[in-house]
Amino acid sequence: MSRDATPEVTPTERTSDETVEELIRHRLSTALGGWRGSVETALPTIAFIGVWSWRQDLKLAVWCAVGVAVVLAIARLVQRSSLQHVLGAVFATALAAFFAMRSGKAEDAFLPGMLLSGGYLVGTVVSILVRWPVVGFLVGAGDPRAAEDPFGWRRDSGMVRVCSRLTWVLVALYAVRLSIQVPLYLAAQVEALGVAKIVLGWPLWIGGVAVMGWLLVRGNTPQELEAVRDTAARASDAD
Template sequence: MSEVKAGAEPESTAHDTVEAAVRAQLNKALGGVRGMAEAAVPTIAFTGTYVAVKDVKTAVAAGVGAAVLLLIVRLVQRSSPQFVLNSLIGIAIAAFFALRSGKAENAFLPGIMLNAGYAAAMIFSIVVRWPVVGFIIGSVTGDPTAWRADPGIVRLCSRLTWLLVLPCVVRVAVQYPIYLADGDQSGLLGPAKIVMGWPLQVAALAAMVWLLARGRTPIKREEPA
């Protein structure tokens, strides 16, 4: 694969290869282990509480309370609350669906729909040869489209994007049939969401790291005039 050319180098990057840049940006986007754990804790609180007391309002309060507590910890530590806020917004939307219908399993419908939307968007980006991972390279080089000049890099980004698609497809394929089944399925959907949340994302990230470790594609940045 040839070198990726770009304009002035952003101050925030010091990566010399496409693979190193993608690894760093993916870790940043997912928030690392802590960010992924923060996304899982409110769901665990909601599911565990509902299984214990069988009351939607109490379960929602537990999930929202867990998210708020995580947010307070972030604020006290003066660290970025981005991932906790994402979690809080997610649990708030889930709470709206559950409380409006009175059915705990409806709390999991927004997540199923979101994963379906992500999967569809990423697959479309691959089909039209604008895989979303390519824009990670663009954010590093300073040119959002220069990476498309190299077919090898486009192929690499397509493979990486497929690895991001897979967790979304698996979640929908498993959770949606459970949601459609008769009766209260929250006892199954909760554990399924937890198991297919950050553990599945970590597995996908590990596969991406393995794929990236095999290449050393240099990033060439033009010197500013």
């Protein structure tokens, strides 16, 4: 076989997803969680705001939120199901409780979340600038070969471009969260902060995923099929 010849790609060598956008849609659906995780994340906040609005008792509100998170974790253990989302809720609730109890201000329960959003905002922007977009890691997590080649997605320049566009959606989400929550925090609007935290949590994330889906449906970026090219190169060298 000549080194300049273009080998024919057999059906078994082709990917089932014809474009980068189709592949990303499939990978993201594998990597994202379901509705139960969103409920487990929101319930401790709902308990905190409910008790605070009823009694204006910071300690009672904090302990009720922590209690709800612990009950959710116990339920997961009894059912022998994944603790991934509920452990995140337990940790976030404990951290929020620490901040609120330390200062004695109920609004400080929301400070860790705002600081985290600020960190994510900076991190997502930097990831785009250095061409390691955050969404690419989610796409890589959905790859069945992730354990062997976790950064394989970066070899496809089209994949990097599309993941960068999708990561800008995340940047917008974090910017929206901070633009609403920071003024409420500075004004010590605890009840409004609680509502904002819930609405700007999974509901906003679902809206962001919908925007990503719209971008993916509109796009038509061809894959570079690195694996096929590597196979072809090895075959040419062998000849």
